[in-house]
Amino acid sequence: MSIALIQSIDHHSCRFSRFRFSTVRSSLLFLPRTAKYRRELEAAVDVVEKACCLCVDVKKSLGSTSSGGGILEKNDQTPVTVADFGVQAFISLELKKMFPSIPLVAEEDSTFIRSNFLADNVLSVVNDRVEPEHKPLTRDDVLEAIDRGGKDAFTFGAKPSTYWVLDPIDGTRGFLKGSEALYVVGLALVVDGEIAVGVMGCPNWKDDYSDSPSINDQEAKSGIPTLGIVMAAHVGCGTWRRRLSNMLNSNASSTNWSHWTRCFVDGSFLVHEARYCIPDSQTWNSLPLSASFSSTNDPAAVGEKQVLLLPTCCGSLCKYLMVASGRASVFILRARTNTIIKVWDHAVGIICVLEAGGQVTDWRGNPIDLAADQVERRVIFPSGGVIVSNGNLHNQILKMIPASSSII
Known part of the structure; x- marks a missing residue:
């Protein structure tokens, strides 16, 4: 199904009737005001977008050094970076402020950075993003935030539960390869065993201008692919996407930053x-x-x-x-x-x-x-x-x- 066939919204039922293409402006206008997890989705979009900016900044700093000191290797031979820990700490801190009763299940714990003396590096990148209420974050604040999502942090039991699931960087090898390789910051909310909200940010995603109806005329004439997307989904309300380029590029026009378009799977039958x-x-x-x-x-x-x-x-x-x-x-x-x-x-x-x-x-x-x-x-x-x-x-x-x- 073509992405050019977007669906208009019945704001009471969250059902869609397919008849036109539209670009949605402002925050999350594709969600009805009655959407049950609207606040959670808005928060998830905000923290994932900011986390993508953190990744881009850390990648630039890694590329400017020859030591590779911000890169570690886990026991399973997969790489992990300051960005992985920085994203987990940042999102953990932000979600705890907004939703203190909802636990976090996430990939990392602080063992690696404690033993490899990278905690101060992580503290630095997180302090650049978080606005603490009273004073700058400490090393212990950041380590505790990482471990809030780590193994053994929370015991659920057999009953259905509500919790966040975070992959701070899925595809760290891609993150380390350069501007062409894809990697994703992914955050989901599980409510009583069912996934209710999901947000993925992909800073290196490129769209060919000729295939993307959401790009304005000036961009289409330039022939420059748009850089980065954030994808958001709410149960019963569809999957939507918008560009990240305005957050990643300070020279981009802010008037198009909030445009959302509906996502559809392709229509292959064979x-x-x-x-x-x-x-x-x-x-x-x-x-x-x-x-x-x-x-x-x-x-x-x-x-x-x-x-x-x-x-x-x-x-x-x-x-x-x-x-x-x-x-x-x-x-x-x-x-x-x-x-x-x-x-x-x-x-x-x-x-x-x-x-x-x-x-x-x-x-x-x-x-x-x-x-x-x-x-x-x-x-x-x-x-x-x-x-x-x-x-x-x-x-x-x-x-x-x-x-x-x-x-x-």
Whole structure:
């Protein structure tokens, strides 16, 4: 479905009638005033946008030094930076001020920066963003804020719970690669076991001006791709996006900063005509669909019994973003032995895809169970893996997965 077909809003029911394209101005005018989690979504958009600015500034500082002293490596050989910890501390502090009773489930804890003497670096980048009520933040304030979302910070139990889920930077390898690679700041609100709100910020996202009806005439004439997007979803109210460029570029015109456009998944109905993305750590040949189709990365050379595999990008959330925006049709992840699938790699992406008209299940067609980890809500256990699609293709793909398919 074309993004040019936007839907007008019934502000009482949150239902949409498709008949025109519109660009929405001001804060979150796409939400009805009666939207149950309006305040939470507005706060999430604000902190994610500011966190994206933090990432861009830290990236510039890392690029200007040769020591790489702001980069660490975890025990699982994945990189982590001052930006990861800075974003988690900043968002933790801001959410605690606004919603003190809602716990946070997030990727990082302070162990790494305590042992590698980076706490002061993190304190510096956070103090640049937070406006404390009385005095500047201390080192302990920042460490405590990081650990508020860390492992063992909160015990939930088996009953449905309400909590935030944060991935401070999904795709840190992409963050470190440069301006072309995608990475995402992702924040979701889970209410009684269901995802109610989701916001993703992607500073390096580029839109070709000819494909984006939300760009004004001056930008279209310049031929310069817009830089960065923030995507927001509220249960029952759709998925929307706006540009980040005005926050990331002080020279950009502020008159267009608040424009929002509705997001839709693409309209592909045929498996062989769909556009696929897979984890950068996996290959097409490791997936059951490879028994029916080979793959190519060249859109001009897709042959018979072949599908288009989009270039890999780091992290899972950017793949969700690609499906929710209509750039990709399908994202398939296969569970691997000894690999723990974390909730923050999926929660915000799930609601953005669902509200854009797509579908997300495990390989047996079951919804992703966010409460499978009854103690900490940090891990999910999707049978076989995860399938994210535009909805039209979902059942076809499920039928192509043999019952014998399992974790590899």
